[in-house]
Amino acid sequence: MEKQQSFRLGALERLQSFKSFRMGSTEKKKGKESPGKRGDTPLHLASRAGNSSSVAKILSDCEESLQLKGLVSKQNQDGETALYVAAERGFVGVVKEVLRVSDVQSAAIQANNSFDAFHVAARQGHFEVVKELWQSFPALAMTTNASNSTALDTAATQGHIDIVNLLLGTGVDLAKIARNNGKTVLHSAARMGHVDVVKSILGKDPSIGSRTDKKGQTAFHMAVKGNSVDIVLELLKPDPSIINVEDSKGNTALHIATRKGRPEIVQALLSVPGIDINATNRAGETALGIAEKFGNENITTVLREVGAVATPRNRDNPPNPAKQLKQTVSDIKHDVQSQIKQTRQTEARVYNIKKRLQKLHIGGLNxxxxxxxxxAVLIASVAFAAIFQVPGNYVDTESKDFTLGQAYIAKNKAFLIFLVFDSLALFISLAVVVVQTSLIVVEQKAKKLMVFVMNKLMWLACLFISVSFIALTYVVVGKHDLWLAWCTMAIGATIMLGTMGSMCYCIVVHQIEEKNLRSIRRKASGSRSRSWSLSVASDSEMFNSEFKKMYAL
Structure with a gap:
């Protein structure tokens, strides 16, 4: 008993020491991982949790102003400052605490996504945070991200009307700042379908509707790409003549709406007085010509009802042939690239289907x-048992005409036929069993060949066991009822020969189809460099030929 207690005490001590070691190593790991898996400082973590009291305590613990400035400017692995983290989540209290010790430089630090705290708050729609940041540092409203987009543009794209109105109050010049592609805040709001934002921007400066981007498109061109009729009509109010303004490719709003397939927008445009329904772009296309080209029956019907024509009406000033040729080449190039892309996708799908079918094919062979x-085992068992279960049994007493153990029907010709064919069926089946249990075939063609040979041997074994059965019927029915044996032979011969003949026919058909398949493959390999579509067609033909639901070997 004392030995058992001492043993238990020793085990408990080792277990406690192991636990203390685990705890110590875990604390060391935590110390090494600090400050956070993505480089978050305690100030980041407190800001992320929205704990304004913890943020205030962390900031108050920094006695030196230089250390405090470094703390609020500290970025994690994503380039985020504590102010950015709080602004993104809308924690106004945390934002106020951080702003008390921040300057405009630290507040304008951008994360890896090129957004600063002011931008990300505008994108998320946190009005109170945006207001607090703007009141502290009005210059933040003029900062831009990597695409030269202001916070006003970001808020307008998301449809945050309250933030848009707040930022528009800083001055009209903010709305005129364009992105790298030349699009203004009105372009973004019109394309995204935010009616209130469009109204607010136009209310501050109606002339901004005539600004064009690098493609020569106004906000009106962007609006007709969407589905909002209200925005289209709103943009027409300052200057209705904008309806016929062309972009750099000569497309009016009617051309673009037709190309995008917007029947409601087309209806609204046609209701505006002064619209040129037969205007032509640089490619010499009218709106009706584009509608017919893309097969849009609804828009085609509407345009024809108002007298639109599909061909350019001004033949005195035909389009530039060089530009027409350039456009034609561009269209052909685009069609070829689309066809190549579609062909590659089709080939990838065909390859995956081929792999699945190969698995099914291998499974069928197995x-x-x-x-x-x-x-083979079954036939061997039947053939082996049949020789010891012959009709009439065996001689159990030796006599002049019979030896001991001899079958009474041993001298019958039918029995001799039975014995020969039964033996053939037995030994063929045993040979098949030996081969298939001894050989391991990996390569598919070799496996297919082995199945072919084994199948033919099994055909012979089935045929021989059938002949053995028919031969015994001549013994069993007796001399007076031989017609029964003849009927049995007729039935058996009809079924077996019919089955064998059908299988032979299937084999011949399959061999012919395989021969045709090889010729298709040769043609496909010879023309693959000339035509992608022929390659795919050939693959589909090969699948139809090679991977059938059923075929005979």
Whole structure:
């Protein structure tokens, strides 16, 4: 008992020491991982949790102003400052605490996504945070991200009307700042379908509607790409003549709405007085010509009802042939690239289908091998048992005409036929069993060849066991009822020969189709460099020929 207690005490001590070691190593790991997996400082973590009291305590613990400035300017692995983290989540209290010790430089630090705290708050729609940041540092409203987009543009794109109105109050010049592609805040709001934002921007400066981007498109061109009729009509109010303004490719708003397939927008445009329904772009296309080209029956019907024509009406000033040729080449190039892309996608799908079918094909061969083995064992068992269960039994007393153990029907010709064919069926089946249990075939063609040979041997075994059965019927029915044996032979011969003939026919058909398949492959390999579509067509033909639901080996 004392030994057991001492043993238990020793085990408990080792367990406690192991736990203390685990705890110590865990604390060391935590100390190494600090400050956070993504480089967050305690100030980041407190800001992320929205804990303004913890943020205030962390900031108050910094006695030196230089250390405090470094703390609020500290960025994690994503380039985020504590102010950015709080602004993104809308924690106004945390933002106020950080702003008390921040300057405009630290507040304008951008994260890896080129957004600063002011931008990300505007994108998320946190009005109170945006207001607090703007009141502290009005210059933040003029900062831009990597695409030269202001916070006003970001808020307008998201449809945050309250933030848009706040930022528009800083001055009209803010709305005129364009992104790298030349689009203004009105372009963004019109394209995204934010009616209130469009109204607010136009209310501050109606002339901004005539500003164009690098493609020569106004906000009106962007609006007709969407589905908002209200925005289209709102943009027409300052200057209705903008309806016929062309972009750098000569497309009016009617051209663009037709190309995008917007029947409601087309209806609204046609209701505006002064619209040129037969204007032509640089490619010499009218709106009706574009509608017919893309097969849009609804828009085609509407345009024809108002008298639109599909061909350019001004033949005195035909389009530039060089530009027409350039446009034609561009269209052909685009069509070829689309066809190549679609062909590659089709080939990838065909390849995946081919792999799945190959797995099914291999599975079918394996099943055929297993079935052959089972049937061979069965036939061997039947053939072996049949020789010891002959009609009339065996001689148990030796006499002048018979030896001991001899079958009474041993001298019958039918029995001799039975014995020969039964033996053939037995030994063929045993040979199949030995081969299929001894050989391991990996390569698919070799496996297919082995199944072919084994199948033919099993055909012979089935045929020989049938002949053995028919031969015994001549003994069993007796001399007076031989017609029964003849009927049995007729039935058996009809069924077996019919089955064998059908299988032979299937094999011949399959061999012919495989020969045709090889010729298709040769043609496909010879023309693959000339035509992608022929390659795909050839693959589909090969699948139809090679991977059938059923075929005979």
């Amino acid at each position: 099943n055929a091998i297993n079935s052959n083995t089972v049937v």
